Amino acid sequence: MTPLDPPKKLTRKDFVSDQEVRWCPGCGDYAIVAAIQRVLPKIGSTRENTVFVSGIGCSSRFPYYMNTYGFHTIHGRAPALATGVKLANPELDVWVITGDGDGLSIGGNHFLHLLRRNVNLQIILFNNRIYGLTKGQYSPTSLVGKKSPSTPLGSIDSPVTPAAFALGSGARFVSRAIDVDVKNLSAVLTRAHEFKGTGLIEVFQNCPVFNDGAFSHFTERATATETQLHLEHGKPMIFGKERDRGLRLRPGTLEIEVVTIGENGITEADLLVHDETNRAQAFLLSGLEPPLFPVALGVLFAAPAPAFEEAVLDQNRQAVELRGAGDIDALLRKGHTWTVGGDSQDS
Amino acid sequence: MDTFASQSAERESLESVVIRFAGDSGDGMQLTGTQFTQSTALMGNDLATFPDFPAEIRAPAGTTFGVSGFQIHFASRDIMTPGDAPDVLVAMNPAALKVNLPDLKVGGMLLVNTGAFTAGNLKKAGYEENPLDGDDLAPYRVLKLDISKLTLASVEPFELSTKEALRSKNMWTLGLVMWMFDRERSETVAWLEKKFAKKPEIAQANIAALNAGHAYGETAEFPQGIGCYTVPKADLEAGTYRNITGNEATSWGVVAGAKLAGIRPVLGSYPITPASTILHTLANLKEHGVVTFQAEDEIAAVCAAIGASYAGSLGLTSTSGPGVALKAEAIGLAVATELPLLIIDVQRGGPSTGLPTKTEQSDLLQAVYGRNGDCPLPVIAAQTPGDCFYMAIEAIRLAVKYMTPVMLLTDGALANSAEPWKIPSFADFEPFPANFRTDPENFHPFVRDPETLARVWAKPGTPGTEHRIGGLEKHHDSGNISYDPDNHHKMTKIRAAKVAQIADDVPAQTVDQGDAEGDLLVVGWGSTYGAISQAVSACRASGLKVSHAHIRYISPLPRGLGELLKSFKRVLIPEMNNGMLIKILRAEFLVDAKGLNKIAGQPFKVSEIEAAIRSHLSNEPSE
Numbered sequence: 001m002t003p004l005d006p007p008k009k010l011t012r013k014d015f016v017s018d019q020e021v022r023w024c025p026g027c028g029d030y031a032i033v034a035a036i037q038r039v040l041p042k043i044g045s046t047r048e049n050t051v052f053v054s055g056i057g058c059s060s061r062f063p064y065y066m067n068t069y070g071f072h073t074i075h076g077r078a079p080a081l082a083t084g085v086k087l088a089n090p091e092l093d094v095w096v097i098t099g100d101g102d103g104l105s106i107g108g109n110h111f112l113h114l115l116r117r118n119v120n121l122q123i124i125l126f127n128n129r130i131y132g133l134t135k136g137q138y139s140p141t142s143l144v145g146k147k148s149p150s151t152p153l154g155s156i157d158s159p160v161t162p163a164a165f166a167l168g169s170g171a172r173f174v175s176r177a178i179d180v181d182v183k184n185l186s187a188v189l190t191r192a193h194e195f196k197g198t199g200l201i202e203v204f205q206n207c208p209v210f211n212d213g214a215f216s217h218f219t220e221r222a223t224a225t226e227t228q229l230h231l232e233h234g235k236p237m238i239f240g241k242e243r244d245r246g247l248r249l250r251p252g253t254l255e256i257e258v259v260t261i262g263e264n265g266i267t268e269a270d271l272l273v274h275d276e277t278n279r280a281q282a283f284l285l286s287g288l289e290p291p292l293f294p295v296a297l298g299v300l301f302a303a304p305a306p307a308f309e310e311a312v313l314d315q316n317r318q319a320v321e322l323r324g325a326g327d328i329d330a331l332l333r334k335g336h337t338w339t340v341g342g343d344s345q346d347s
Numbered sequence: 348m349d350t351f352a353s354q355s356a357e358r359e360s361l362e363s364v365v366i367r368f369a370g371d372s373g374d375g376m377q378l379t380g381t382q383f384t385q386s387t388a389l390m391g392n393d394l395a396t397f398p399d400f401p402a403e404i405r406a407p408a409g410t411t412f413g414v415s416g417f418q419i420h421f422a423s424r425d426i427m428t429p430g431d432a433p434d435v436l437v438a439m440n441p442a443a444l445k446v447n448l449p450d451l452k453v454g455g456m457l458l459v460n461t462g463a464f465t466a467g468n469l470k471k472a473g474y475e476e477n478p479l480d481g482d483d484l485a486p487y488r489v490l491k492l493d494i495s496k497l498t499l500a501s502v503e504p505f506e507l508s509t510k511e512a513l514r515s516k517n518m519w520t521l522g523l524v525m526w527m528f529d530r531e532r533s534e535t536v537a538w539l540e541k542k543f544a545k546k547p548e549i550a551q552a553n554i555a556a557l558n559a560g561h562a563y564g565e566t567a568e569f570p571q572g573i574g575c576y577t578v579p580k581a582d583l584e585a586g587t588y589r590n591i592t593g594n595e596a597t598s599w600g601v602v603a604g605a606k607l608a609g610i611r612p613v614l615g616s617y618p619i620t621p622a623s624t625i626l627h628t629l630a631n632l633k634e635h636g637v638v639t640f641q642a643e644d645e646i647a648a649v650c651a652a653i654g655a656s657y658a659g660s661l662g663l664t665s666t667s668g669p670g671v672a673l674k675a676e677a678i679g680l681a682v683a684t685e686l687p688l689l690i691i692d693v694q695r696g697g698p699s700t701g702l703p704t705k706t707e708q709s710d711l712l713q714a715v716y717g718r719n720g721d722c723p724l725p726v727i728a729a730q731t732p733g734d735c736f737y738m739a740i741e742a743i744r745l746a747v748k749y750m751t752p753v754m755l756l757t758d759g760a761l762a763n764s765a766e767p768w769k770i771p772s773f774a775d776f777e778p779f780p781a782n783f784r785t786d787p788e789n790f791h792p793f794v795r796d797p798e799t800l801a802r803v804w805a806k807p808g809t810p811g812t813e814h815r816i817g818g819l820e821k822h823h824d825s826g827n828i829s830y831d832p833d834n835h836h837k838m839t840k841i842r843a844a845k846v847a848q849i850a851d852d853v854p855a856q857t858v859d860q861g862d863a864e865g866d867l868l869v870v871g872w873g874s875t876y877g878a879i880s881q882a883v884s885a886c887r888a889s890g891l892k893v894s895h896a897h898i899r900y901i902s903p904l905p906r907g908l909g910e911l912l913k914s915f916k917r918v919l920i921p922e923m924n925n926g927m928l929i930k931i932l933r934a935e936f937l938v939d940a941k942g943l944n945k946i947a948g949q950p951f952k953v954s955e956i957e958a959a960i961r962s963h964l965s966n967e968p969s970e
Contacts, residue, residue: 341585
């Protein structure tokens with residue numbers, strides 16, 4: 001291409017690498033990689049400026065399938081590595097790919113610190129509630145009682161709720177989507193990308209081999225309208241096939257309850273209105289689960305703040321303004337010096 | 348101090364003196380030592396220092412484990428170590444006396460603050476009787492002064508609380524010692540004025556105490572054997588000098604090296620003794636384009652550095668042994684992905700938490716071998732505080748030229764010790780600009796330079812060279828994931844060959860002192876340089892056929908080292924560990940070297956090495 005050629009309009013295909021995809025047939029990861037490959041051209045991403053950084057696990061093979069820059073790193077450490085990428089070049093568009101084991105178990109510490117720092121990148125957490133690549137052990141998001149090769153009598157420890165953990169860590173953008181829900185997944189990917197700071201997208205991803213149907217109680221299309229709440233900023237929280245059910249704060253408490261519009265004098269005006277900037281409300285939403293509640297999907301929380309790496313580099317700029325650009329000879333001569341002998345070049 | 352004459356009006360001239368300031372952690376001994384050092388440097392002496400402080404930030408006052416010491420060796424000749432045994436010991440309390448008296452030379456001068464020898468302090472130090480009363484101090488020339496009381500009197504006009512007033516007793520002591528050794532106070536006065544700019548009464552009180560201590564020396568009648576001395580200027584090479592500690596030198600070397608490579612240094616680091624001052628120093632050099640990132644842990648620190656290198660900066664991390672252990676897997680990733688990375692290991696006593704504030708050389712094998720898989724990387728070691736500057740630059744040169752992580756070993760002794768350093772001119776350094784691949788033609792991420800075997804460095808943001816790398820084995824001819832058995836064999840061999848041939852790009856091994864053949868070669872590495880050098884010098888002066896070689900390149904070893912080792916009847920390897928370099932040299936060269944090992948958290952004394960040399964040469968090897 002010569003510089004005179006007009007910029008080529010990129011399509012999904014431009015982001016597909018030549019590498020054969022090695023996930024199991026039916027894996028939810030296929031839907032996620034396809035969604036990203038479709039979203040990237042729409043949001044104006046370029047191949048050369050896009051970097052996918054992953055840890056270890058099934059999902060972390062992701063970068064090999066993207067025709068962009070990519071770094072398949074070590075278990076749990078992708079957030080730390082991606083932070084370094086952004087410190088070196090804040091202009092890069094970085095996506096971190098992690099899973100429930102990679103991001104919340106071995107890499108839980110880095111996940112926390114990435115979120116609280118608000119590094120300007122997107123992190124997609126592929127949550128399948130199981131270790132896939134190591135053949136089916138229970139994960140930190142597995143439900144209590146999960147039978148697996150390492151827990152033949154069922155797991156004992158309580159699972160972590162990723163969105164609640166993220167909100168508690170100080171995350172400023174928390175969203176959720178289902179792997180095969182292309183519309184909502186594309187929407188949250190787009191929103192996370194627009195967000196200046198760390199955009200977390202938790203994807204409920206089905207592992208057909210080791211944990212098939214882990215989320216089917218709310219992902220089944222037939223019952224989805226009853227089990228899913230699609231959040232929209234400024235809109236009342238309504239769900240149900242007839243759009244007649246909603247969420248409100250139980251009067252006098254900090255608890256959410258499900259109500260039916262038209263019953264007991266309830267009107268739409270009684271319902272909670274989604275406020276993306278309300279961390280406490282997002283926290284309440286993050287814990288809702290069937291059968292008592294629908295699962296809250298979409299953007300749970302979005303409250304912009306300065307990006308970490310920009311603030312870091314701003315301190316460098318300020319130092320230059322204040323002290324002038326650094327000079328090595330001056331640095332070495334800072335403080336006490338003395339001269340020995342006659343014809344020294346310094347005084 | 349070579350000799351002590353009785354007191355006279357004339358200052359007695361001495362060739363060299365070792366002074367140790369010792370007191371409670373809260374007594375300000377490190378500041379006292381540092382100020383005496385500055386003044387001594389300005390007097391034109393050669394010098395070396397050794398700060399020795401406890402791991403506890405504020406150990407209970409008066410206890411032996413809370414004793415903090417600062418030793419300075421200064422001379423009118425070239426010196427390389429902080430000195431073996433002190434000629435002068437300043438003991439600010441009973442605990443400091445108890446801990447340090449065994450080191451004082453017989454006949455040495457002892458200055459004690461009797462004001463701190465209270466019943467409570469004596470008990471805390473474990474003295475059943477006051478040592479100032481018995482005969483225990485008879486072998487020494489003792490000057491007993493109630494420095495606490497003298498200090499209180501000197502700062503009386505400032506109407507400070509007793510507690511605050513007593514804080515100036517280190518300055519009173521410094522004033523007296525400065526008088527004894529003919530040092531200038533002006534720099535310390537300026538320093539106090541600056542340090543306490545916001546509390547001028549504290550500054551003035553300290554200056555008053557300093558001057559009072561000095562005046563006391565001028566006017567007091569001292570007992571027999573206590574006098575005043577001068578140490579003439581040393582004959583140093585012409586140039587501009589400064590004092591420099593190893594961690595300062597390392598930090599400045601990083602900035603200089605990155606500039607020579609033409610890329611931004613990005614430091615990922617996690618606080619750890621004794622490496623933290625590298626993080627502090629670099630965090631304060633932002634105008635040089637240095638980016639510093641205090642990560643959540645050691646692993647995140649090195650991973651951020653690797654990420655920065657991937658994106659085209661110079662990623663580096665500073666740590667100590669426990670941190671290197673945590674970083675091992677990530678360092679392996681940098682080896683596998685062949686990215687430049689500088690790992691600075693300021694070694695301390697181990698294993699585990701070990702002796703955080705004490706020095707040791709026991710990370711050598713960890714540096715060379717401590718990773719999973721066949722995982723070679725260059726390891727180099729600085730030998731003096733000032734050498735840290737040059738070796739940091741060298742580490743960056745190798746990392747960028749060969750696309751490899753490089754481990755730079757220093758240690759706690761180098762990190763904190765100061766020496767006069769002839770300041771180089773930056774223009775004298777040859778730049779080694781990083782070379783980024785921008786041409787998409789025939790690109791894949793493991794295209795290698797046929798000479799250096801370095802792979803190409805294509806940074807994100809460059810159109811046409813998009814690529815994926817990772818910890819999985821890569822095909823040598825495409826960079827794609829490969830599980831092919833022959834390919835893994837080939838890649839392992841290439842990674843090893845790339846590092847091994849760096850030996851052609853570094854100076855061949857030479858002897859630092861002595862002939863290239865003889866009866867005994869003393870081989871050292873790292874901070875033992877000064878002690879070995881002086882010991883060998885002393886032995887050679889008495890006619891022994893002993894030489895000294897110091898290894899700055901541990902892996903790969905320099906060319907010529909094998910021949911050198913075989914040119915001596917015997918080889919002695921002093922190390923501050925239980926025998927590490929010796930294992931490598933035996934394995935590499937089948938040489939029957941003997942070890943001299945000190946694992947005490949303290950540097951070698953010259954006398955210890957000298958004794959070992961004489962012992963090894965006194966019984967000829969049986970044929």
